[in-house]
Amino acid sequence: MYKICLVRILFSSLVCVYATTNYAQTFTVSEGKLLDANGKEFIIRGVNHPHVWFLKESLKSLDRLAELNVNCVRIVWESDGKAKDLKKAIDRCIRLEMIPMVELHDGTGNKTIHKLMELVNYFMRDDIKKILLQYEKYLLLNIANEWGDHTMKGDYWKTGYIQAIDSLRSAGYKTTIVIDAPGWGQDIYAICEYADELTGHDPEKNLLFSVHMYYSWNDAKKIETELQKVHAEKIPLIIGEFGYNYNEGKNNLKCVVDHTAILRKCQELGIGYIPWSWTGNNEANKWLDLAEYEDWKTLTWWGKEIFESEIGITRTAKKATVFHSE
DSSP states (O other), X not given: OHHHHHHHHHHHHHHHHHHHHOOOSSOEXXXXXXXXXXXXXXXXXXXXXXXXXXXXXXXHHHHHHHHTTOOEEEEEEOTTOXXXXXXHHHHHHHHTTOEEEEEEOTTTTOOOHHHHHHHHHHHHSHHHHHHHHHTXXXXXXXXXXXXXXXXXXXXXXHHHHHHHHHHHHHTTOOSOEEEEOTTTTTOHHHHHHHHXXXXXXXXXXXXXXXXXXXXXXXXXXXXXXXXXXHHHTTOOEEEEEEOOOOGGGOSTTOOOOOXXXXXXXXXXXXXXXXXXXXXXXXXXXXXXXXXXXXXXOSBOHHHHHHHTSTTSHHHHOOOOGGGSOO
């Protein structure tokens, strides 16, 4: 009798230990927080990186991002990108202990569900799916950059992403799906209205929402109040792109965003952010280069603000624990 009880006790203890260490095999979200595959909170301090347009330069410059303590790379990609090139970018990010977030950029500003599903179909291609599922433990999947212009209604945006979620989950993807707001990524009100419904529809309950901060966010008070609101409501959110007050608003985006307010509030609330962008922007958007195009490593004024600030990436970023045994 004693031996039987002892065996039961030991067995029960093993079950308890297993239950507390049997984490998900991918990123997940819980109570408004993004968790890595070890079940540990992961706060994104990342960079938008133009891989699909500058394959060779982007791949090489990932070492520089790692030096600056970047913990996530939003891989700018398009649906004509080759699987072998995408694999190189993802593999290199992981080797440098930076989480890859893959996004498709060729739906930017489009307002048809048909286009959104074209992008989803890229992720469902056998060659692409094979790569992404292989790395899924480390991967975040940002379906489409800024799908939906300022005329798109929130319910249409919701309907489109319900279809996208259904397709990706049926294809076997379990990791966190990142969804950009409509309104060129800037409409946080659609996120606030429909985040719960979209998450409830997702069989994995594993969505992370992304808002981009340009001219619609020129009011620093709005940054403060809206981020405080989503935090209080435990909506999982990141700032997937943002700019700054360049030339007193005399820029092509009419942007006078207070980037220090973004950095400060995100640090206070534990919200992830990914400034736009490493380098390679066209002439009109060159002011948004974080690094000089000539060498892909020397920081511009914008880059120094993002990386060298007391509340910038280099001092505040923490690597995902998924790269190490827990």
